[in-house]
Amino acid sequence: MKNKKIGATSMLTLPVLALFIVGLLTTSCYKDYGMETKDYDVVTAFYDTDADFSAYTTYFMPDTVLHIVKEGEEDNITRKYDQQILDQVDVNMETLGYQKITTPSEDIKPDLFMVILATTTKHSYIWYDYPWYPGYPIYPGYPSYPGWWYPWYPVWGTSSYSTGTLVIVMVDAKQSDPDKEKYKAVWSGAVNGLLGDSEASIRHRLTSAINETFLLSPYLGAE
Amino acid sequence: MKKIVSTLAAALLLSLPIYAQPGGIGGIAYSTGQTAWDTRDFIQDYSWRGVAVEYKHITSQVFSYGFQFGWNNFGQRVDDVVVLENGAISGTQIRKLGVIPILVSLNYHAASLYSEISPYLTLNVGTYYVREQYQLGIFVSDRRAWHLALAPEIGVYIPVNDAYLQLAVKLNHAFAAGDYFGGGSKEFSFLTINIGVAFPTF
Numbered sequence: 311m312k313n314k315k316i317g318a319t320s321m322l323t324l325p326v327l328a329l330f331i332v333g334l335l336t337t338s339c340y341k342d343y344g345m346e347t348k349d350y351d352v353v354t355a356f357y358d359t360d361a362d363f364s365a366y367t368t369y370f371m372p373d374t375v376l377h378i379v380k381e382g383e384e385d386n387i388t389r390k391y392d393q394q395i396l397d398q399v400d401v402n403m404e405t406l407g408y409q410k411i412t413t414p415s416e417d418i419k420p421d422l423f424m425v426i427l428a429t430t431t432k433h434s435y436i437w438y439d440y441p442w443y444p445g446y447p448i449y450p451g452y453p454s455y456p457g458w459w460y461p462w463y464p465v466w467g468t469s470s471y472s473t474g475t476l477v478i479v480m481v482d483a484k485q486s487d488p489d490k491e492k493y494k495a496v497w498s499g500a501v502n503g504l505l506g507d508s509e510a511s512i513r514h515r516l517t518s519a520i521n522e523t524f525l526l527s528p529y530l531g532a533e
Numbered sequence: 534m535k536k537i538v539s540t541l542a543a544a545l546l547l548s549l550p551i552y553a554q555p556g557g558i559g560g561i562a563y564s565t566g567q568t569a570w571d572t573r574d575f576i577q578d579y580s581w582r583g584v585a586v587e588y589k590h591i592t593s594q595v596f597s598y599g600f601q602f603g604w605n606n607f608g609q610r611v612d613d614v615v616v617l618e619n620g621a622i623s624g625t626q627i628r629k630l631g632v633i634p635i636l637v638s639l640n641y642h643a644a645s646l647y648s649e650i651s652p653y654l655t656l657n658v659g660t661y662y663v664r665e666q667y668q669l670g671i672f673v674s675d676r677r678a679w680h681l682a683l684a685p686e687i688g689v690y691i692p693v694n695d696a697y698l699q700l701a702v703k704l705n706h707a708f709a710a711g712d713y714f715g716g717g718s719k720e721f722s723f724l725t726i727n728i729g730v731a732f733p734t735f
Binding site for chain 2: 341343344345349350351352353354355356357358359433473502503504522526527
């Protein structure tokens with residue numbers, strides 16, 4: 311076998327190959343998952359596996375969305391979406407075959423109570439970073455300080471975002487005892503998502519998310 | 534039989550050219566990867582993000598030893614519904630896996646680096662630093678741990694002027710450790726395909 315002498319560095323091949331590797335690396339560093347505001351919405355639905363949802367035929371729902379606020383804090387949650395939320399829950403319940411009782415009485419008692427709760431949370435965080443600055447220039451008679459260095463003064467900033475959570479609870483009226491404050495929840499759907507979006511977008515996302523809580527629950531239905 | 538085997542082995546070793554001077558070979562490679570076995574349940578997408586740096590110190594006609602380190606990053610977006618025993622969760626999941634291998638290697642060279650093509654076999658042993666991130670909506674689980682690891686590798690050096698093109702395939706296995714999302718320790722496995730450039734020091 312003929313030995314091949316490895317000599318001095320090639321003027322062209324090595325830089326070209328190295329540039330190729332570096333190019334591949336830098337272009338592959340970041341992956342964009344295409345996340346939009348609506349992609350941060352999470353919808354859940356949980357149920358009592360012993361409940362027979364076909365046995366329920368009627369429901370009552372107050373015309374108010376309850377706000378959950380920390381003790382001592384002011385209720386700043388907007389009510390402009392309340393009617394839309396109530397209406398959308400009604401649409402889904404009626405599609406499932408449940409009949410709404412608007413005025414319950416001793417003679418007309420609903421099988422289910424629907425309760426809707428809303429809360430908001432503000433998330434804040436502090437960030438810092440060390441910016442990079444170029445080195446000192448060369449002055450005649452003095453040594454140069456080439457290269458990059460970072461100062462001891464970090465850049466500080468704060469950022470925050472708010473999220474909203476909507477919870478829809480289905481309570482079995484016959485198995486509950488309001489006098490003893492005991493309520494039998496048989497189903498709950500929840501929606502969590504980012505606020506700080508346009509009103510039109512929030513309304514669209516609310517409708518989709520409420521529909522999704524019921525779509526995740528194929529066991530619901532009066533028939 | 535023993536005499537035949539030892540004679541053949543001696544003939545094989547003596548037929549390989551001796552290197553003119555001691556030295557080694559080092560390089561950098563672009564590393565792509567595919568998850569395997571249980572790790573594939575978490576992320577299925579192929580990874581195009583990774584780098585590997587290595588050095589082999591040649592000690593004899595056929596053996597060298599050295600080190601390797603690098604970084605491989607896997608990620609995937611999943612929009613499926615998660616079905617549970619008593620309910621379901623719908624939301625965009627972002628699943629990420631970052632691995633930093635730190636390995637020592639023992640290499641067998643089947644042909645001289647002066648050859649037109651120089652295949653080799655490597656056994657890498659060391660540790661992997663693994664970071665697993667699972668995001669659902671705004672909720673993120675971020676777990677990390679060090680794992681013992683084993684990574685057999687097969688590759689070739691192809692001379693290109695005064696350097697080498699290196700192609701390698703490596704099976705990476707990080708043994709179970711840590712406390713990851715879903716509870717308990719996990720092992721991770723993935724296959725990497727590297728293409729890089731190597732520079733001799735002899």
